[in-house]
Amino acid sequence: MNVSYGDLAGRVGARLGPTAWLVIDQARIDRFAEATDDHQWIHVDPQAAADGPFGATIAHGYLTLSLVNRFMPDLLTVADASMGVNYGCEKVRFPSPVRVGSRIRGKGELVSVEPAGGGLQVLVRVTVEIEGQDRPACVADTLSRFFP
Numbered sequence: 001m002n003v004s005y006g007d008l009a010g011r012v013g014a015r016l017g018p019t020a021w022l023v024i025d026q027a028r029i030d031r032f033a034e035a036t037d038d039h040q041w042i043h044v045d046p047q048a049a050a051d052g053p054f055g056a057t058i059a060h061g062y063l064t065l066s067l068v069n070r071f072m073p074d075l076l077t078v079a080d081a082s083m084g085v086n087y088g089c090e091k092v093r094f095p096s097p098v099r100v101g102s103r104i105r106g107k108g109e110l111v112s113v114e115p116a117g118g119g120l121q122v123l124v125r126v127t128v129e130i131e132g133q134d135r136p137a138c139v140a141d142t143l144s145r146f147f148p
Contacts, residue, residue: 006080103130
């Protein structure tokens with residue numbers, strides 16, 4: 001959704017997305033493991049993971065969460081804001097693992113808009129869906145601040 005700064009508050013409750021699908025391949029998982037020094041076998045050892053609880057390697061939960069930031073500009077753009085910054089998350093859950101080769105996408109809901117710090121604080125609940133599954137990979141209540 002592309003919205004103006006002045007119209008944000010009037011869009012509370014709006015559904016956002018979904019975004020395009022994104023494939024989670026082993027190369028992406030391995031790059032995240034390198035960046036975070038999290039080399040647990042369920043993420044980086046396809047042979048061991050094949051015999052593990054998920055039948056394949058899975059993405060790190062925080063990899064999935066980090067991709068919320070990739071989805072956000074496709075979900076919400078405040079065209080006339082001078083700046084937007086990530087302010088944090090209120091709540092994050094990982095209901096379902098993302099197996100290697102899965103496709104994920106984001107969808108959202110504009111939950112609240114409140115004045116804060118000379119701008120507007122926006123809470124968007126982002127749900128990361130896994131293609132073909134009922135349970136999402138991640139649900140995150142994200143906080144952003146936009147400035148006029």
